[in-house]
Amino acid sequence: MTEVVETEGLTKFYGKRRGLEDLDLRIHPGEVFGYLGPNGAGKTTTIRLLLDVIRPTSGRMSVLGADPRDAAVRGRIGYLPGELTLEGRERASDYLAFLGAMRGGVPKGRIEALAERLEADLSVPMGKLSKGNRQKVGLIQAFMHEPEFLILDEPTSGLDPLVQQEFLAMVREVRTSGRTVLMSSHVLAEVQDVADRVGIVRGGRLVAVEDVAALREKAVRRVEFHFDAPVPPEAFENLPGVRDLRVEGPSVRCTLDGRPDALIKAAARFTVVHMASAEPDLEEIFLTYYSDEEGRHARAGVQEPA
CATH class of the missing domain: 3.40.50.300 (P-loop containing nucleotide triphosphate hydrolases)
Structure with missing residues (x-):
């Protein structure tokens, strides 16, 4: 075609x-x-x-x-x-x-x-x-x-x-x-x-x-879990795609890059009371691409015309 x-x-x-x-x-x-x-x-x-x-x-x-x-x-x-x-x-x-x-x-x-x-x-x-x-x-x-x-x-x-x-x-x-x-x-x-x-x-x-x-799959999501009891921080450490992890008693907050599979499986070991995920939009994705490209040009010493 x-x-x-x-x-x-x-x-x-x-x-x-x-x-x-x-x-x-x-x-x-x-x-x-x-x-x-x-x-x-x-x-x-x-x-x-x-x-x-x-x-x-x-x-x-x-x-x-x-x-x-x-x-x-x-x-x-x-x-x-x-x-x-x-x-x-x-x-x-x-x-x-x-x-x-x-x-x-x-x-x-x-x-x-x-x-x-x-x-x-x-x-x-x-x-x-x-x-x-x-x-x-x-x-x-x-x-x-x-x-x-x-x-x-x-x-x-x-x-x-x-x-x-x-x-x-x-x-x-x-x-x-x-x-x-x-x-x-x-x-x-x-x-x-x-x-x-x-x-x-x-x-x-x-x-x-x-x-x-x-x-959207590549985008950064902000994810928050609330459990019925405090959870051990080590249960959520070193998970693929998870960063900026904060575990405070029964609450887990983190930033997720890519697929949530590993994070969901870790959370499923405990009793989830509430979960919130801030869905990404193209604004955030675009800014990520824009910043990455700017950094590559800077590292390469590229000077673009005004």
């Missing part, structure tokens, strides 16, 4: 400044791929290369099995830019109708249904749209022609929490239909709710690509 996105050694320099370097990336059909990293990490550069807005310094790429320079590919993509500019006196509804016609025709009912779901007021002139309403119009134009591939750059910026949830439901529906989403964000909680896999980018380099389930 042809990959929706395939890059090999994709690199973009702006003069001497690195925007992206040596990106090898595969995005599979029918998945939601979260592309994570802080502002300036290289996420938007990647998207602009895939859309042929800018050209690479070196490397190769394909989108939907074709060269991004092929104009026919663009009609199969829905795109929401990170900074959407909408100006003028034209009403948002007229603007969307115009875009729909340019894309070969989008039923008016489809636009109205999306506007209702996102609580968007399309009667407002474009130049007077609030940030939140502008973002909603941007989402409508990206989704309305039911593209094979959706590229969404910081899609929830300016949206209130209820609308964010509706947007995430729309993303799930795209995946259910067999279509593909690339969702770039530094708001990690929204990605973990819908993504199948995530790529973490830092300083123009891809640090990791993981299944969301695998990332």
Whole structure:
């Protein structure tokens, strides 16, 4: 099956400044791929290369099995830019109708249904749209022609929490239909709710690509047990993955890396009254990757361009 996105050694320099370097990336059909990293990490550069807005310094790429320079590919993509500019006196509804016609025709009912779901007021002139309403119009134009591939750059910026949830439901529906989403964000909680896999980018380099389930398994958990009587500390010492152990009478607190099997078996030797586990999220996982990568660069004496 042809990959929706395939890059090999994709690199973009702006003069001497690195925007992206040596990106090898595969995005599979029918998945939601979260592309994570802080502002300036290289996420938007990647998207602009895939859309042929800018050209690479070196490397190769394909989108939907074709060269991004092929104009026919663009009609199969829905795109929401990170900074959407909408100006003028034209009403948002007229603007969307115009875009729909340019894309070969989008039923008016489809636009109205999306506007209702996102609580968007399309009667407002474009130049007077609030940030939140502008973002909603941007989402409508990206989704309305039911593209094979959706590229969404910081899609929830300016949206209130209820609308964010509706947007995430729309993303799930795209995946259910067999279509593909690339969702770039530094708001990690929204990605973990819908993504199948995530790529973490830092300083123009891809640090990791993981299944969301695998990332959670690797994550650090804070675990706490309460027993019906004091327990011996040695029963929990030197367990694989267990660190920062504190045993105080009938209470055991620790940090757990990876699978909990050994810790659970140790606790099962005693009568557990209560157990609490703080589930990890991608925020903590990302910060771990970010810190580890920074440390590796520092130890190697690597100096990155500003």
